[in-house]
Amino acid sequence: MTNRATLFQMAGILAVSALLAAFSNAVRMDGLPLLGRGPSGESGAEGEITLDQAAALHAAQQAVFLDARSAFEFDMGHIEGALSMPPEEFADVFPSLASRLTGGQTVITYCDGPRCPLSHQLAERLRAEGVARVFVLVNGWSLWRERGLPVIRSEAASFLSSPPPNECTVCGEDK
């Protein structure tokens, strides 16, 4: 087991590391603010939602899902019941959905990938338009598919992802 000398060593290593870290952070140009998160000190303005919470709301039909990816990606496959609203098309699409989104309904935006900014951008636009309950499902499309939750896929996407049943992929002589 550890003895007192080992504990002192651990404390010393931690202290030296903390001093080096604090000093280097203070002198470098891209140092982080140690009180707060992110280079600009901003905390996430929009809330995020977990996959479990989003799935429960989807099952209860208590949320509107907005797909922030491109229309092409949406057409290839999306969360069942989701609507396409890429941030760059927000001005064109939002007016037709405004009444549905501003009635106090929970709105969940998603895109694909843990760093995808589109869902956050869309959430910010929605908030600016007065949509109150907006949540981001980070990496939503990947997580949703991996969990096996309901999706709508285009025929082309289904064809590419899996061969039709009872149909050979490497066809030989025998049937």
Added chain:
Amino acid sequence: MTRLHVLLRFALGAIFLAGSWDKLLHPAEFAAIIADYRVLSEALVNPAAVLLPWLELVLGLLLVAGRLADGALWLSNLLLWAFWLSLLSARLRGLDVDCGCFSVSAQGGGHMTWYLVRDGLLVVLGLAALLTRGRGPRSFAPRLGA
């Protein structure tokens, strides 16, 4: 102290050194990855992003050099367990995060199982280095008064 222990400790040190480099260069990206795990409160994200790379660097140097090796071994084992449990926790909560273990570049999704296996092996490596250190003198300093 066996040759096996020295080899394992050296390997562990090299891994910590390799893991520290990209994070030292890109603290903001590393902070974003830590935040993605949703384990720490927001107030602790930046301090952790600043401290962890330096801690890894110092531990790596000490492990390779064989200085303060007991403390470095215990701390490195604690860190490896913390990293692995954070990954496991993220996986169990349905999160698909970038590991942030050796690189802060976005890796895309779908690698959680690989991260868990790889970091699990590192936990085993850390334990092996700890358990093979023996009960004799644990530093390169000569024994006095023998």
